[in-house]
Amino acid sequence: MAEPQVYLEKLSAFSRMLQLQGLAVSPKETADATQILIAIGFEDRQQVKTALRTIYAKSRDQQLIFDRVFDGFFLSEEQMRQQAQQQAQQDRQIQENIEQLRKSGHADGLTEEQQYAFGTMSEEERQRLQEFAEKYKENAKRNPNLYSNFIHSVFAKALLEQQMRLEDAAVGCEGADPELGILYRDISQFSDVEIPKAISIIQTISNQINGELTAKRNRKTHSGKLDFRRTIRKGLETGGRFYHLHYKRKPSRRKRLVLLCDVSGSMMQFSEFALRFIQNLNQVSDSSRVFLFSEEIYEADPFSLQNMDLFRNYVKECGVYGKGTDLGAALEQLCSFNPKALNQYTTLIILSDTKTINQPRAMEALLEAKRQAGRVIWLNPIPQRHWPHIRSVQAFATLCTMICCSTLQELAAACRRLTSV
Amino acid sequence: MDIQELKQKMDQANYIYDETLATVLYVALQLGRPLLIEGAAGVGKTEIAKVMASALDRDLVRLQCYEGLDESKALYEWNYQKQLLSIQINMGSQSSDELTRSLFSDEYLLERPLLQSIRSEKPVVLLIDEIDKADEEFEAFLLEMLSEMQVSIPEVGTIRAKSVPFVVLTSNRARPLSEALRRRCAYLYIQYPDMEKELSILRAKLPHVDDRLCAQVALAVQKLRSNEAILKKPSIAETLDWAAALDALGIRELTPDALRQTAGFILKNNEDFKVLEESNHTHECSCGGHCGGHHHG
Numbered sequence: 183m184a185e186p187q188v189y190l191e192k193l194s195a196f197s198r199m200l201q202l203q204g205l206a207v208s209p210k211e212t213a214d215a216t217q218i219l220i221a222i223g224f225e226d227r228q229q230v231k232t233a234l235r236t237i238y239a240k241s242r243d244q245q246l247i248f249d250r251v252f253d254g255f256f257l258s259e260e261q262m263r264q265q266a267q268q269q270a271q272q273d274r275q276i277q278e279n280i281e282q283l284r285k286s287g288h289a290d291g292l293t294e295e296q297q298y299a300f301g302t303m304s305e306e307e308r309q310r311l312q313e314f315a316e317k318y319k320e321n322a323k324r325n326p327n328l329y330s331n332f333i334h335s336v337f338a339k340a341l342l343e344q345q346m347r348l349e350d351a352a353v354g355c356e357g358a359d360p361e362l363g364i365l366y367r368d369i370s371q372f373s374d375v376e377i378p379k380a381i382s383i384i385q386t387i388s389n390q391i392n393g394e395l396t397a398k399r400n401r402k403t404h405s406g407k408l409d410f411r412r413t414i415r416k417g418l419e420t421g422g423r424f425y426h427l428h429y430k431r432k433p434s435r436r437k438r439l440v441l442l443c444d445v446s447g448s449m450m451q452f453s454e455f456a457l458r459f460i461q462n463l464n465q466v467s468d469s470s471r472v473f474l475f476s477e478e479i480y481e482a483d484p485f486s487l488q489n490m491d492l493f494r495n496y497v498k499e500c501g502v503y504g505k506g507t508d509l510g511a512a513l514e515q516l517c518s519f520n521p522k523a524l525n526q527y528t529t530l531i532i533l534s535d536t537k538t539i540n541q542p543r544a545m546e547a548l549l550e551a552k553r554q555a556g557r558v559i560w561l562n563p564i565p566q567r568h569w570p571h572i573r574s575v576q577a578f579a580t581l582c583t584m585i586c587c588s589t590l591q592e593l594a595a596a597c598r599r600l601t602s603v
Numbered sequence: 604m605d606i607q608e609l610k611q612k613m614d615q616a617n618y619i620y621d622e623t624l625a626t627v628l629y630v631a632l633q634l635g636r637p638l639l640i641e642g643a644a645g646v647g648k649t650e651i652a653k654v655m656a657s658a659l660d661r662d663l664v665r666l667q668c669y670e671g672l673d674e675s676k677a678l679y680e681w682n683y684q685k686q687l688l689s690i691q692i693n694m695g696s697q698s699s700d701e702l703t704r705s706l707f708s709d710e711y712l713l714e715r716p717l718l719q720s721i722r723s724e725k726p727v728v729l730l731i732d733e734i735d736k737a738d739e740e741f742e743a744f745l746l747e748m749l750s751e752m753q754v755s756i757p758e759v760g761t762i763r764a765k766s767v768p769f770v771v772l773t774s775n776r777a778r779p780l781s782e783a784l785r786r787r788c789a790y791l792y793i794q795y796p797d798m799e800k801e802l803s804i805l806r807a808k809l810p811h812v813d814d815r816l817c818a819q820v821a822l823a824v825q826k827l828r829s830n831e832a833i834l835k836k837p838s839i840a841e842t843l844d845w846a847a848a849l850d851a852l853g854i855r856e857l858t859p860d861a862l863r864q865t866a867g868f869i870l871k872n873n874e875d876f877k878v879l880e881e882s883n884h885t886h887e888c889s890c891g892g893h894c895g896g897h898h899h900g
Contacts, residue, residue, distance in 0.1 A: 206782060206786060208786070214634050214636070217633070217634065218630050218633060218634065221605075221633055222606065222626075222629075228622070229622065229626050232622070232623050232626040232627060233626050233627075233629075233630045235790075236626070236627045236630045236631065236789045236790060236791065237630065237634075237789060239790055240639075240782075240785035240786065240788070240790045241641075241785065241790065242641065242792050244790075245790075245792060376831075378831035378832050379831045382831065382834065386776075389777060390776065390777060390778055390779065393735070393777045393778035419683065419684075420683040420684075420687070421683075421684070421687045423687075425683070
């Protein structure tokens, strides 16, 4: 960093990059950064980074974004050379793989993106696909209509999975920070050792949400009725003169939520996390009802939801564990309860990945539930980028508000939304 | 003041810091920006303000935030009782205009921390502690002071700062702070110290305590903090209290028994005690193996 002039000119471009990444950077920050760089010089890269981070990044999340942009922007010459070499090598390898695919004749009918996805596959995966194509080569010659389509569909499926993996890799960049990383990771991929950490994060975030709710409640205007007791007591401080009038607060009505949780094997962890989140919210905790379902429906008592072990034992004991998922049957039972569980003042929240037997029946039952309840919200643990490829998600999303909750961050955002319903 | 000078002053204040902290403090000082510090409870956020007051040789003015804090507690309040007395005494001797004017003068103004910090002749360090506990209205009210270093009092007018205080705001992130407030501040996030820094703090603050015991305490605290099952992580102050307590009890070796007897200094709830008991059963010694296992059994 021997040429300060060059870096000063670059600062405005750097500010622009930060803006593009979502940081609120004003000219004031750039002016401050310039002032501080003149004061500390450019010799120590780490010091420059810390100083600029102090000015530009205003939260922990922003610090991580800043670090990424800084490291990408202010590269040392050695780093730039290495990165260019690596990139060139990687591009060459991908091109070679695509050429190989074209020569083998299997590229016909594949889009450019699919061919690129093939190029990024590992040697082993490419070999497996090629072997599969060779195995059915003779069959394809005998019956081209049947086997060409079959081979193409297998290729397309493998390539789609590879494309999803590439997208996942790009999304996981926040994982560099162990504390924040867990917020952005897929809940279903948490290991056993990460669960206590996740629970403690849920506790922290729900405390934050409760804090926001309290603040919001306090901001609410008064009911218009004078609070005589408080006014008179306060007036005593000023010799019986009433400088400040105090009013009674508006009564706050808690949300009535009905939660329908899928507790089949793949959904167990997500349901437990989501329930924990929602139960932690003061605003909804004492007025919600929780139902667990697989093929049938059971109402959970609040005590059984207090911790993960109790929850899991309860699910196993009540007999819903290990069975298939039949949302239609569960919703029909829920709608037929007497006295009614759903009415115009309730919000029905469904925690499910949309995988169910007898989808048409489930859709009909959902329509009935929507008619009975004031509102239906679906919390879906499948990442949103996969939704276009899953038919059941598309079908159910047209009938209700579906919110993606694949990560704790998204789950927290969904809970914030629930409390504002 | 350059960064080396700041480091020297912090050294003189017997404060253990790293390069990042020194740079951040220097940047905030150089730009005259308030410094917003976030981090878990007990990582030493408040301590930074105290150390800066000592290093810069300034008075520390502290405003502890809480829900419902308003400008009458933070900025100023009229001394109503004194005003009422004055009205009673001067009712016949002064005209009503004169009387009214005299009632809203400095004599009847009760300075609260914010006003005190900007009206001080000598610059001070202003600590606004746990800003996340205050309401959003109070945050908005602070904006004028933090950006313009002035406050407006309806009866008096705008009061500009006689001296510019070094403002430190701390937050435990109980609720997110507004973008407007963040934009006006330099930002620092602190985490719990690593083993090396914790040991340095113990050595600096408790020079009379045996070095071997300090190392065992530091290691045990690091282990407890990394244990995900511990709900309330031990703070730096608790580490210091614990080491001092062990020393006062004449304990020279952190055995499982010693840990059990004095755990109340670092763990503050029953669930955490149970976790400690369980980990003691499995590992037998919470000094993390630092003892070399010679006191086991």
